[in-house]
Amino acid sequence: GDSVTQMEGxxxxxxxxxxxINCTYTxxxxxxxFWYVQYPGEGLQLLLKATKADDKGxxxxxxxxxxxxxxxxxxxxxxxxxxxSAVYFCALLKTSYDKVxxxxxxxxxxxx
Amino acid sequence: EAGVTQFPSHSVIEKGQTVTLRCDPISxxxxxxxxxxxxxxxxxxxxxxxxxxxxxxxxxPNNRFLAERTGGTYSTLKVQxxxxxxxxxxxxxxxxxxxxxxxxxxxxxxSIL
Numbered sequence: 001g002d003s004v005t006q007m008e009g010x011x012x013x014x015x016x017x018x019x020x021i022n023c024t025y026t027x028x029x030x031x032x033x034f035w036y037v038q039y040p041g042e043g044l045q046l047l048l049k050a051t052k053a054d055d056k057g058x059x060x061x062x063x064x065x066x067x068x069x070x071x072x073x074x075x076x077x078x079x080x081x082x083x084x085s086a087v088y089f090c091a092l093l094k095t096s097y098d099k100v101x102x103x104x105x106x107x108x109x110x111x112x
Numbered sequence: 113e114a115g116v117t118q119f120p121s122h123s124v125i126e127k128g129q130t131v132t133l134r135c136d137p138i139s140x141x142x143x144x145x146x147x148x149x150x151x152x153x154x155x156x157x158x159x160x161x162x163x164x165x166x167x168x169x170x171x172x173p174n175n176r177f178l179a180e181r182t183g184g185t186y187s188t189l190k191v192q193x194x195x196x197x198x199x200x201x202x203x204x205x206x207x208x209x210x211x212x213x214x215x216x217x218x219x220x221x222x223s224i225l
Contacts, residue, residue: 043116044219093211100157
């Protein structure tokens with residue numbers, strides 16, 4: 001069945017470091033891809049999305065490019081801040097079943 | 113516009129008791145979804161309403177779980193009787209249409225003792 005895999009955490013970075021969180025997916029057809037973020041004590045927020053191959057989603061300095069050839073949607077940020085500390089979920093959505101399939105989540109801690 | 117709201121934010125009950133979770137979707141969103149994250153594992157789909165009809169309930173774990181959406185507005189998810197393995201965070205989401213981005217609430221943290 002369809003699934004999402006993301007790098008194991010927790011990830012700890014110093015402020016201003018470069019961030020990459022790897023995400024790969026297995027799915028037939030052409031899913032939409034998302035990154036959701038959960039800040040401490042808060043709910044899930046949509047961070048960015050891409051709906052077709054080669055699309056780049058971006059928001060708050062984060063970017064991810066939909067790579068169909070490698071079935072990947074890696075999340076990147078050039079310079080992380082303490083406020084970026086959160087759990088990040090890679091996810092996919094297909095029209096055929098209209099439910100979001102999530103990866104296991106990657107916990108990020110950014111230290112000053 | 114107001115986001116998806118869930119109530120309560122946290123519920124602690126004993127095994128065998130009943131708990132009802134509530135979700136108010138974003139106004140105008142016909143699609144409403146329930147998900148849960150158990151014991152730090154993946155967030156898993158439970159079911160999907162379109163207005164008041166259950167479109168897909170393939171993720172419901174067993175018949176101790178009952179979801180309703182009377183009138184096509186807010187939804188409730190009842191667990192009766194609650195078991196220890198039901199502990200986790202229950203998320204509700206809504207969207208305008210099929211395959212549209214889903215907007216999530218803050219979740220209800222359910223603890224079964």
